[in-house]
Amino acid sequence: MIMCVAVVGHQNNPLYLQSFTEADDALKLHHIVHCSLDVVDERVNNPKKSGPTLNETFLGMLYPTENYKVYGYLTNTKVKFLMVTTDLDVKDADVRSFFRRFHAAYVDAVSNPFHVPGKKITSNAFAERVSGIVKSFGPVTTG
């Protein structure tokens, strides 16, 4: 179950924040997202191992709190996507495919000529696509 997704710009300014649970503690989710930004910066500036993982866009699990896990993804323009989930056994491949589709939706939203880079994303189509992607997130069933 995905709790919320967030898009943060390259100056750590929030571009899009959407939570998907009813019993939302919106402030707490914002706070979690904010703290994960520090982890992202740390990962980017001090790469753990140089080599094939140096230039990856998918950052993996940023940190686990008591019942959430936060995953991060960094685009080439230093825009960060963050995803907070409550699943305990979510697979790496699922998260990667989620971020790939999310990136596609983001690229479409930014290609809008009326979108000002640096401002919040206000497109309804983007919000709908993100909801669709979130709903279809889950373990890939075999067969």
Place this chain on the structure above:
Amino acid sequence: MISVGKIKQYANVLEKPVSRGRQEVSLSAFAFLFSELVQYNQTQVDNIAELERRLEDAGYAVGARVLELLCHREKGNRRETRLLGILPFVHSTVWKVLFGKAADSLEKGTEHEDEYMISEKELLVNRFISIPKDMGAFNCGAFVAGIVKGVLDNAGFPAVVTAHFVPMEGQQRPRTTILIKFAEELSNKIYRLSQKTFDFSSFVPEPVV
């Protein structure tokens, strides 16, 4: 991708193939649109420098979006952190997507450390444009310079990008060169790191005439 494509006329619309299409924009449509863009900006400004800056700003917005699109589409999950990685990317991939072919050449400037040049025999945007004498050194390639600037800025390599005409002997029309001058702060960070893996064997160095 802009190209001189002829649209094949089908007698019956039901016979049209249901394919992705060639994903091309007709050259004439783009030429008209670009000429209108230049004319519109010309009525709004008083001098050449301002006109160049406006074209550059227009290109900047395109560059930012092209970078996002290309990184998602072509690069998969790799990010470019090295200066020597982003330059060939601009030189081939971006040019191919926009103009249908890679740029003619990419050279390193000889006078300063952080100057690079992308040259093209004739920029696609300049194909149907002739500059009147009284406009001096104005080049509508400022639009393309803006695109390159948008790509580099948003990838984290701030630079000043300008377009220049370089006259060549034996050719009637001058060659166009996009001059990229990277900002000061870069020479400390990534550029120095990439010096060790400096390898120019991938592009052919040509002396600038």
